[in-house]
Amino acid sequence: MAEQQKESTVNVLLVDDDTSLLQVAELILKDMDKTLVIETATNVETAHKRLAEKNIDIIVSDYEMPNSNGLDFIKELREKNNKIPFILFTGKGREEIAIKALNLGVDRYLNKIGDPEAVYKELTISIHQLNRQAKAQNMLQENEERLRLLIDFSPDPVVILDVEGVVLDINKQTEVMLGFTKSELKGKTMVTTGIVPAETMQNMSRDFYGTVAGQTVNSIEYELKRKDGTVAIVEISAFPIKRWGKIEILSIARDITHQKNAEAELEQKFETLERVAKSIDSGLAIIGKDYRVVWANSILQTRIDDRNKHCYQLFNNLETHLSPLWCKEGF
CATH class of the missing domain: 3.30.450.20 (PAS domain)
Incomplete structure (x- = not known):
């Protein structure tokens, strides 16, 4: 049960220079959704440290902050190819900010002004939606990388x-x-x-x-x-x-080009052997190094009932060969 709970949690980094609003947001989110694990930062510099120290799944950041604002933060992350889901959670509802934020790579732009229950419910839903999307994207990326390795190697x-x-x-x-x-x-x-x-x-x-x-x-x-x-x-x-x-x-x-060419060449040799063997009124066979019959002419084939047997079993009814030259002597 504990393992299922651990797997279902979402690690959220809240970034806001207003400590009182930060504390309120943390309390409301924890109260509304027990699966949210909240980390906080009061500025972008501290937020970067939290990202380096903690395993963060999603960032919820204010827009207006001293030194670096929310847009500076998302720009820095995306320039480093950090694709962590990012929600800009601000009281500034200007359309030009929203457009700029989305162009920089912000995943959601939410207004924090309004009824707290409705505002934080929307925020909670957005957190889970973006987290699911990120996990699915990561899984696709991992599958793509595995496929790439399979193809390349x-x-x-x-x-x-x-x-x-x-x-x-x-x-x-x-x-x-x-x-x-x-x-x-x-x-x-x-x-x-x-x-x-x-x-x-x-x-x-x-x-x-x-x-x-x-x-x-x-x-x-x-x-x-x-x-x-x-x-x-x-x-x-x-x-x-x-x-x-x-x-x-x-x-x-x-x-299998070489294999097929070798088979065709061998077949051609056997056909040549067969033509030569027709002029010989006796049995003719080729014996492999393992003492098995590789090829036999039509006269000798009538005496062979099982090609899997060794030649000394087929022709002399022996259980073992007499000497390396016995086949030559037998013919």
């Missing part, structure tokens, strides 16, 4: 697309694989850049349609055209993500 190419297929972001690995820079791809589709042919894009759109509904797409193979005209063969997995209230598609590609 991923060993594989990463592309973020919107639901229309427009490129929003890519990492360095994508630039290396495709030969395009981020600026060349951002804001364009894979079709307009020539990376994906229109007919392939139709299949890709169908494959990726489920991501918009929250589904994950795993390891689908595509051919992509690099900037230099060569082809990259990739396996793409895609995941839906939500950023700033919008669904986007995070796609991770694994470049």
Whole structure:
């Protein structure tokens, strides 16, 4: 229970050079809302010290104060990139002050003149609204930073697309694989850049349609055209993500071009072997270093019932090999 109370509290810094008004405001706010933890300062200099010492969630500041006023205070904070929620709580209701305050980065401009219950109720509501907004913004920022780390440090190419297929972001690995820079791809589709042919894009759109509904797409193979005209063969997995209230598609590609080329080269060698083997009226096999059959011609394949067995089990019905040269001797 104590932990829930601690999590729900809001640390408020009240700044006002009038100590009597400051004390009254502190008492009223504490009485109206037990979740508010109040810190006070009678000038901007002291307020900066409180910010350095305490974990403050929101600032409520008067406008007219000696040396530095409320506008000076918010200007100093925003120049330091301090985005803490700031309410200007003043008896000066001039429109030009309100406009200047909002332009400097003040989140709310409230008039302290009026019925105390109504005035402080509005202040309390504004404090909680701005605190919730700040927490949500901080969470979004943290998620964005984590996503940035994932993109930048991923060993594989990463592309973020919107639901229309427009490129929003890519990492360095994508630039290396495709030969395009981020600026060349951002804001364009894979079709307009020539990376994906229109007919392939139709299949890709169908494959990726489920991501918009929250589904994950795993390891689908595509051919992509690099900037230099060569082809990259990739396996793409895609995941839906939500950023700033919008669904986007995070796609991770694994470049399998070398693997596919090696497989094609090996297949070509096996086809050559098969053509040679047809002229030999006997069994022919290639044995790997682990004593398993890598390839066998059609004559020998009739004797092989399980490729997972070792060659000495298949051909000599032995449980162990006799010597490293036994296969050669057996043939």
